[in-house]
Amino acid sequence: MCELLGMSANVPTDIVFSFTGLMRRGGDTGPHRDGWGIGFYEGRGLRLFQEPRASSGSEVAQLVQRYPIKSEVVIGHIRQANVGKVCLANTHPFVRELWGRNWCFAHNGQLAGFAPTPSFYRPIGDTDSEAAFCALLNGLRRDFPEPVAVELFLPGLVAACAAYRKHGVFNCLLSNGDWLFSFCSTKLAHITRRAPFGPAQLKDADVRVDFQAETTPNDVVTVLATEPLTDNECWNLYRPGEWRLWRGGECVAQGMSD
């Protein structure tokens, strides 16, 4: 299994604290030795760091922890390979351009007997995750050849995720840089931090941060993770089948799939 990390914020925010916790799980406090990746949206651009090896000893991961990249939407992933060999092409998150935007996707879980018909978007590597991402985008493009608002394709997106879930486990994060879509098949947690901000203590490292000192009173920052990253805050657990759409740190739509 893998672990997911997501962030949606109403101001450019760095994710150094949460990323530090996740990276420890990549071969140190956790078994996810087969790769890690993180994508930071910067306007319409996407800054992607990936490595097909354990994050806990990675020089690039150390740079990302040292270098506070500010972003409004982030998607991160650490990998313990199930399907597909350990290589860069199989490292999440995956990226494709749709409707002139960068779409970024990460998946936790496994899909059995899942072989979508090749269409426009095709997997570069050989994971079930990238195949599912390509199938999702092919479905969207088939239904909407021209760009539409997220509200219009959201029902189809949820239905596709629910269908993939029938093949196994399908926890996922998807974004186009504007919104962050999250789908829980088995396990996903979220926390929204806003004023009054308090201190937080990582579970996986002896690191503590005082968000009060790093924020302004209007900041709203939601962090999503497979498992809660801190042990002194109250995280909310998604129910299996639950999906949420985040924008600017706020949950703007949510529901349960079949």
Next chain:
Amino acid sequence: MCELLGMSANVPTDIVFSFTGLMRRGGDTGPHRDGWGIGFYEGRGLRLFQEPRASSGSEVAQLVQRYPIKSEVVIGHIRQANVGKVCLANTHPFVRELWGRNWCFAHNGQLAGFAPTPSFYRPIGDTDSEAAFCALLNGLRRDFPEPVAVELFLPGLVAACAAYRKHGVFNCLLSNGDWLFSFCSTKLAHITRRAPFGPAQLKDADVRVDFQAETTPNDVVTVLATEPLTDNECWNLYRPGEWRLWRGGECVAQGMSD
């Protein structure tokens, strides 16, 4: 104007030496302060580092110089903005997936009155370069919906580059990780290093390398750059209109366009 950097090699080779020279031109010995980017193929995967600011003081650029990423195909670029504002989405190289491979593209020059019809691939930023890249891929996909060997679409690719060149200046590098295509509109240079290897001295920095100590007798490494990067070796200059296709460090096809 911008500067291009390319590498094609028959064994995974690091480009630290050449990258170090190029990065000095990004705001130090050259005026290219508006961004830099470099893509390293690793199998079918692509590792991309980009920043919308001068390379000469960049911490990420320093990491790339310190960290010898070995690759068989590399495309790099430093930018002095002409068209499109300075932002990550406008930073070369640009990447799209076509036929299940990562295609990577960088351009030096400017195209006037160039407004291709929106089709499948759409620009994310607002540079003429990314618009040209999308138009190139849209043309390939239109002519070849299914993957074909490079030899089959090469005439169409050369014709498209020759047509773009009529709009201004179109020096470019394009790769799918297997081959590296280069097109010279005004300025491009290449050097192929093979045994017996000798020492090389950068033009833009007091850095010298002895390739003899870093290579094996069978290595073949071609480096492409807008202007020669070393001052003690003999670089070959492309003629305007000349194109070359490189694979494993060797020129496997070449010609002149109209």
